[in-house]
Amino acid sequence: MKMKKCVLCCVVLVFTLSLLFPAISVAANKYVFAWIPKALNNPVFELGRSGALQKAKELTEQTEDTVEVLYVASVNSDAAEQVRVIEDVISKGVDGIGVSCNDPTALKDVIDKAIEAGIPVMTWDSDSPESKRFTYLGVSNYEGGKAAADLLIKAMGTSGEVAILTGVPGAFNLEERIRGFKDGIQDYPDIKVVTTVACDDDINKGVQVVEEVMQANPDLNGWFFVGLWPLFAERGSMPLWEAAAKAGTLKTIAFDTLPVELELLKDGYLSGLVGQKYWGWGYDTIQMLYDYIVNNKRYESWTDSGMDIVTIKNVDAMIEAWETQDFTKPLPPAF
């Protein structure tokens, strides 16, 4: 009887151990990466999220490891809230963090805190250069602005009156784009920036100020929309701008490559777009975190994510990418 019990005990023990061990080995190869955008209220981050989930799925299928994405953020772009979110993620315990910083300085401490806790951190889209993050994946907004200037010169020629529409004055990325744009046109003294207007990232105000500028400067030759705000509005809401764009006397270059802009480009209202690779924010970040931890790959302080330059020549490829949600194929050349 006693013997029987002992055997039973052994069997149970072996059984439990055999169950436990693979469980432990699976747990060792399961990676949870927190992917933290600036805010939940900006649709482009949704696209990055789908890229992150796609990469996690691919890695799980193609390697022996399981990769999971934890998607958390504050509702609004708020540095203090974002710090709290990261603190929560640290105490929860993840294997890596990819974050788009609302503020470079405000996020520095918490990023360093995560690294002290043994969690590697990288930044994407928006950096915190002073922190100990292992790399920053993003575009140079300055170069983006220069690319926009280049597009405008190609469309408009080397002389003309130009206006700039920005969002919230003082936003670092927007200011960098404007600086790049102004440097891009400075070799052409006949291109004159007649006014710079701001719309506080608000569609309604954007539509309003664009029309007001068109009224004050009926002979305007070019627009640089540093973001796409007024373009979200339906056609018919900016009659003066639309008429001038259709007549061909006015050329507009805008940042971002959202479907609504692609349609406008296709219909001849816009001449060129400069866009970030939103999908890549997620897709590439998860790959880089994985490579950093699993394959011990090391990166430069800045990893260029590249830009999409879209004109009438390659707009169809970009439209297709949006429709199929497959952004892995490179775009055909813009010129």
Add this chain to the structure above:
Amino acid sequence: MPTPKTESDAETTTSPQPGIGSKLLNNQLTTIILILFLMIILLGSFTRTFLTANNIFNVLRAFSWIAIASFGQSMVIIGGGIDLSSGSTMAFAGIMTAMMLSYGLGVLVSILIGLGFGVFIGFINGILVSQAKLPPFIATLGMLSILRGFCYGLTSGWPIRDLPRGFLFLGQTDLAFYIWKVPLPALIMVFFVIISYIYLSKTKGGYHIYAVGGNEYAASLAGIDAKRVKYVIYSLSGLFAAVGGILMTSRLGVAAPTAAQGYELDIIAAAVIGGISLNGGEGNVWGALVGAAIMQILRNALVLVGFPAYWQSSAIGAVIISAVMIDQYRKRRI
């Protein structure tokens, strides 16, 4: 554009407000109308574009939704409260209407649902203020945040586009009057200012709002149901904000979850510039109309004269303070 204002002024002068110093009120309105005229004259002489029919109607359309929401806000402020949720209500009503439209519901039904949500939100604000006895500032601040969350949550942050033509008609149509093409939202605004004015100064319900805002305790002693008054004013504020939000959505053809962010401050500022006292019991919706006009003309002017974008918000702030100061100064002298 100046003509309706003069008529309105005349109308106010001939129909004294019940229960409040009508002379004072009229003088207040005169001051800000003078400020408005001064601005128009200055701009007309300094720019060649300001006094074009195109620009005037553009400005009228641009402030129409702020003004309409401001009429509702005025009722709340006159009744001794404040509604910070009006910007969020505008966005939320726009989104609800757009969602209904994208589900394939008819234009009228969708708009009614959007308006219904506006009234409902206002009614909840009314309950929070009168039943739960929350300070209006806190109750509506909470509502501001709740609604904004709904806007983001329901849309996942994406703007709703591709709305049917029949809906865009509301915000994008210009009606021909003689040689002018007057935007429909501006006419809707005129309609709302007239009915708000009639309600506030010609009906018992309106009189009760002034009474509760002036002295709630005294009003209760006089047999006025203060709770009921609060339900009414917050519901109307919700309704008016919804009207504004739906018009704005229709004009832009897009319902964005980020729309109308911070508009509550413009809406409140319009009322206060218009001489509606934050202490309650005093003021008139015509003032809110002129206040909204002053703010939009200022914005328009800054762009037309090419004032640097980076300094514009300071200029707007300075004008708000000056307008109210001139008004206060005049009030003290009387």
